[in-house]
Amino acid sequence: MAENKLGGQQYLVLPEGANRILGREAQRTNIAVGYAVASIIKTTLGPKGMDKMLVSELGDIVITNDGATILEEMNVEHPIAKILVDVAKTQDKEVGDGTTTAVIIAGDLLRNAGNLLDQGVPPAAIIRGYGMASSKAKEILASISSNVTINDQKQLEKIAQISIGSKNIGDDQTMKHLTDIAIKAVKQVATKEGEKVKIDKDFIKLEKKEGGSIIDTELINGVLIDKEIAHPGMPKSIKNANIAILDVALEIEKTETEAKIEITSPEQMQAFLAQEEKMLKDMVDKIAKSKANVVFVQKGIDDVAQHYLSKAGIMAIRRVKKSDMEKISKATGARLVTSLDDLSTEDLGHAGDVAERKISGEQMVFVEKCKDPKSVTIFIRGSTKQTADEVERSLVDVMGAITSAIELGKYVTGGGSAEIEMAMQLREMATDVGGREQLAIQAFADATEVIPKTLADSAGMDPIDTLVQLRSKHKGKSGRSFGVDIFTNKISDMEQLGVIEPTKVKYQAISSATEATVSILRIDDMISSKGSRPSGGAGGMPPGAGGFGED
Ligand code: ADP
Ligand code: MG
Numbered sequence: 001m002a003e004n005k006l007g008g009q010q011y012l013v014l015p016e017g018a019n020r021i022l023g024r025e026a027q028r029t030n031i032a033v034g035y036a037v038a039s040i041i042k043t044t045l046g047p048k049g050m051d052k053m054l055v056s057e058l059g060d061i062v063i064t065n066d067g068a069t070i071l072e073e074m075n076v077e078h079p080i081a082k083i084l085v086d087v088a089k090t091q092d093k094e095v096g097d098g099t100t101t102a103v104i105i106a107g108d109l110l111r112n113a114g115n116l117l118d119q120g121v122p123p124a125a126i127i128r129g130y131g132m133a134s135s136k137a138k139e140i141l142a143s144i145s146s147n148v149t150i151n152d153q154k155q156l157e158k159i160a161q162i163s164i165g166s167k168n169i170g171d172d173q174t175m176k177h178l179t180d181i182a183i184k185a186v187k188q189v190a191t192k193e194g195e196k197v198k199i200d201k202d203f204i205k206l207e208k209k210e211g212g213s214i215i216d217t218e219l220i221n222g223v224l225i226d227k228e229i230a231h232p233g234m235p236k237s238i239k240n241a242n243i244a245i246l247d248v249a250l251e252i253e254k255t256e257t258e259a260k261i262e263i264t265s266p267e268q269m270q271a272f273l274a275q276e277e278k279m280l281k282d283m284v285d286k287i288a289k290s291k292a293n294v295v296f297v298q299k300g301i302d303d304v305a306q307h308y309l310s311k312a313g314i315m316a317i318r319r320v321k322k323s324d325m326e327k328i329s330k331a332t333g334a335r336l337v338t339s340l341d342d343l344s345t346e347d348l349g350h351a352g353d354v355a356e357r358k359i360s361g362e363q364m365v366f367v368e369k370c371k372d373p374k375s376v377t378i379f380i381r382g383s384t385k386q387t388a389d390e391v392e393r394s395l396v397d398v399m400g401a402i403t404s405a406i407e408l409g410k411y412v413t414g415g416g417s418a419e420i421e422m423a424m425q426l427r428e429m430a431t432d433v434g435g436r437e438q439l440a441i442q443a444f445a446d447a448t449e450v451i452p453k454t455l456a457d458s459a460g461m462d463p464i465d466t467l468v469q470l471r472s473k474h475k476g477k478s479g480r481s482f483g484v485d486i487f488t489n490k491i492s493d494m495e496q497l498g499v500i501e502p503t504k505v506k507y508q509a510i511s512s513a514t515e516a517t518v519s520i521l522r523i524d525d526m527i528s529s530k531g532s533r534p535s536g537g538a539g540g541m542p543p544g545a546g547g548f549g550e551d
Contacts, residue, residue: 021526024117030520031114033080038107040074041067045100045451047165048458048486063386065167066393067100068092079528080520087516091508096201096400097163098505101451106513108450112443113521121436123521129440132433133426134514136441137448138507140425144418144480145410145503150190150197155411156183156402158498162414163401167394174214178391181219181378182398188221188376190406199403203330203375206395210388211360212381217391222331222351222370223324224377228363229356230301230318233310235293237355241315242348243367244292245325245334249299250283250309250318252276277304284308286340290347294354294367296320296328315354317365328367330375404504413494414501415483416452420470423449448510452484459486466491 021029043050044065054062054073062073068088076085087106088099113126148155160179169175189203207224229236263269280302287295287309294315301309301318309316320328329336334349352369378395382388405411412418423445430441449467456466466484469491473479483499485492494500 015529017529019526019528023524026524026526027117027123027521028114030080030523030526031110031117033078034084034110034517034520035107035114037071037076037081037084038103038110041070041100042104042107042454043458044070045104045166046455046458046486048455049100049166050458051168061386062389064390064393066390066397067103069393071103079526083516083520087512090512092396092400094512095404095502095505095508097397097404097502098509101506102509102513104450104454105447105509106516108447109444109513109517110520112447113440113517116439116443119439121439123524125436126440126443127518127521129433129437130444130514130518132437133429133441133444134510136426136429137422137444137510140422141412141418141503141506141510142410144421145412146500147409148405148411149409150187150406153183155500156405158500159401159405159411159502160398162499162501163398164394167390167397169391169394170214177215178217178395179398181217182395183402184219185376185378186399186402186406188372189374191374197406199407201399201403203327204399205324205327205375205377206380206392207364207377208380208382208388208392209359209362209364210382210385212383214382214387214391216381218379218381220366220368220377220379222366222368222373222377223327223375224379225296225317225320225324225328225365225367226362227317227320227365229365230316231306231310233307234315235313236315237353238293238315239353241294241351241354241367242290242292242345243328243332243334243351243354244287244290244295244343244348245298245320245328245336246287246295246340246343247298247325247336247338248283248340249301250280250297250305250316251300251302252279280305281308283340284312284314286343287314288312290343291345292343292348294351296325298322298325315356327375327377331367331370331373401502401505404502404508408502408504408507410503411500412503412506413481413483414499415485415492415494415497416449416455416470417474417481417483417494417499418501418506419448419451420467420474420483421480424471424474455484455486459484459489461486461489 044052044067049065051063051065052070054070064070071085071088076082084103084106087102091099091102116126157179160183164175164179185204186199190197190199205223207226263272284305297316297318298320301316325336328334332349332351335347337343337347351367354367356363356365380388380391382391426441426445430438433441452470453463453467456463470482473482473491481493481495482491483494485497
């Protein structure tokens with residue numbers, strides 16, 4: 001039981017069985033856990049990075065080299081490990097790519113902070129120094145960036161290729177196929193807001209069906225709906241479709257209150273049913289009058305209404321998700337109608353083709369050949385679920401990279417070159433700052449170099465040797481874009497090799513890594529209630545977790 005001394009008297013503040021680690025000990029433990037988590041995904045960085053296979057309690061298998069996915073699937077329980085998982089998640093959400101980079105840098109920021117703490121540097125000085133370094137790092141990134149716009153197709157292709165190159169997805173042709181689709185999709189949904197280009201990735205729908213092969217993955221200029229046509233009598237395919245989207249139930253609303261209807265004779269029953277049927281027929285007539293030949297309904301469609309719709313030659317799909325309705329609207333120009341009395345020809349959207357097709361044994365409705373759609377679908381195929389899942393993750397990364405490049409309009413060279421440049425300029429700045437913060441800024445610089453070091457390591461090159469060569473090259477004026485050429489095992493000009501990455505991805509990686517590190521360093525008291533364990537035997541941690549590891 002933890003006790004607290006106050007004014008000479010003792011107060012019991014923590015419940016029975018609570019666990020508490022204080023001060024330096026808490027920091028030491030937390031840093032070790034954070035570093036251990038980052039170390040796990042280190043080997044996945046870059047095109048020579050390896051995959052991880054994760055098996056859940058239920059035996060589901062995930063094979064991936066996506067940092068965010070690995071951390072998520074690991075189901076880490078330690079609170080500090082969770083902070084690092086959040087770094088990956090934030091990176092994924094904000095920019096879509098660079099998750100491994102962000103977590104690895106966070107790991108080294110933590111470890112280097114640990115070393116400074118051991119040397120007696122107070123946490124506050126480290127936090128200040130890291131904050132200064134993080135702002136400066138972004139300035140440096142901006143200063144070494146080049147410009148890119150939505151029209152620079154060649155540059156966008158390179159950025160996409162580098163992003164997908166680190167996923168182990170198929171051969172060159174397959175990767176080219178996927179990156180072409182990703183670029184087209186992003187460009188298609190891009191809208192201009194003044195000078196700025198905005199891209200809402202929510203309007204790139206990713207629909208996945210296992211079966212076929214990766215190369216069958218296609219871009220649909222419109223929306224793919226995982227539903228079937230409501231009635232077998234309806235047309236299976238309609239060219240030049242006029243599309244209505246309805247937030248209306250094509251059913252007779254059942255009365256809420258218990259209105260009793262006395263039916264005493266078969267004639268009365270007949271009349272009652274006829275009345276219902278007429279109401280449903282009226283609904284269908286209103287739809288037909290608008291000249292719609294395809295309707296997507298968010299709610300239900302009564303059997304009788306289905307029958308009349310079939311007779312009118314109208315294709316109908318019911319219980320369509322609200323999010324899909326929005327996408328159909330964006331793709332076809334249809335306006336969502338909430339009352340059939342309001343439905344008119346002006347509300348209809350258009351598509352070159354709406355058709356139901358059988359995919360791997362299931363019916364799906366393709367709304368395609370839309371003219372300049374502001375919402376599109378990428379239909380992902382892969383022979384196994386694992387493959388299709390990894391294709392999806394790769395596409396998310398590539399689309400994130402392209403979007404980041406277009407939105408900020410800047411890119412830097414990769415292969416660790418930008419990180420080396422950051423480190424060198426940060427060290428220069430550190431000497432100007434002086435004091436204890438200087439040490440922290442230097443530690444920050446060392447941490448960014450973990451990227452070229454890890455890339456070199458993955459290629460079987462000597463990391464330290466490579467670092468020395470790169471630093472010396474970067475001292476010269478034309479050496480700025482030299483990085484690790486992992487396919488020839490030497491250092492090369494990354495701009496010439498076409499190894500380029502969006503600046504925004506790097507900004508975000510630095511920000512989230514720094515923020516997570518600082519928030520961990522601020523903790524000097526870990527209190528956990530019975531059952532959870534913040535100390536060494538971190539729940540969910542693999543063996544070997546803890547300890548700072550080698551350089
Ligand atoms: P992340 O999750 O951080 O995006 P990746 O596994 O995608 O991690 O690896 C990205 C790193 O790999 C970047 O530092 C990038 O510059 C580097 N990289 C990618 N392709 C190459 C290449 N052809 N040569 C050298 N480095 C590369
Ligand atoms: Mg990547």
